[in-house]
Amino acid sequence: MxxxxxxxxxxxxxxxxxxxxxxxxxxxxIYPPTGREGYVPFAFVFTGRTKAQRASRMRRLEQAARSYFAGTQYAGGGITAVDYHQAVPVVVTELERITADPKGAAGKVWRRLGRDEWQTLTDALDNPDGDRLYVVQAEQARKRQKEREAAAREAQRPVRRRCGMKFTDDRWQTVHLFPTQ
Incomplete structure (x- = not known):
């Protein structure tokens, strides 16, 4: 059937x-887009007799799932942003943490695998080192490249023989169009 x-x-x-x-x-x-890169998040709530037992379970999950939740570096020099488009966000918490926090699950009781700090669920699912950082760093890289190209162009600008001043853009263009022999 x-x-x-x-x-x-x-x-x-x-x-x-x-x-x-x-x-x-x-x-x-069909659920609307969340505005976050990556797949639908997974949340694990651990419980156990001891804190060490819960920590051990979270550590084992983190080691086993690293290839699924870890993003990849964007290509390009000077860019530290991470591409999370093929990553599965995984957050973990402890039942004891949720019950101890006055805000419950809305408090800073969630930890995203690959990070060390405890955060709210929204902050844990956010990717501050993802697409937004990439846009900023890519723009900075473009500006640096333009500055390097402008500096290289200025270094090649010819100098007048008589007074030692550099050619203006118009004069340089004229010389390129009608070179003297």
Whole structure:
């Protein structure tokens, strides 16, 4: 049996190619974009007898899932921003932390894997070193490149023989168009 609202022709075509077609839908609607790069976040709430036990579980999860939640460096010199478009945001907390905080789950009880500080859920899911930082750093890199090109151009600007002053842009353009031989 095919899931409600599923296209029967597509389900049949998928089965012919050996793809499993589920009998139920996990998502009944499309959610609006969050404005954050990356996939849908995962949240894990740990509990255990001791703090060391909970910390050990979080550490093991962090080690096992590093390739999924860690972003990749953007290409380019001088850019430290991280690309999170293919990363799964994973946040963790402890049940004991949530119950001890007066604000509960709305407090600074969440830690994003790959970070050390405890933050609110919104702050933990934010990527301050992602796209926004990339835009700023890429613009700075473009400005530095323009400055280097302008300095190189000025270094090549010819000098008048008589007075030693550099050619104006108009004079230099004229010399390039009609070189003397």
């Amino acid at each position: 095919v899931a409600p609202k599923a296209d029967k022709a597509k389900a049949h075509a998928a089965r012919r190619h050996g793809v499993a077609v589920h009998d139920f839908r996990l998502w009944s609607r």
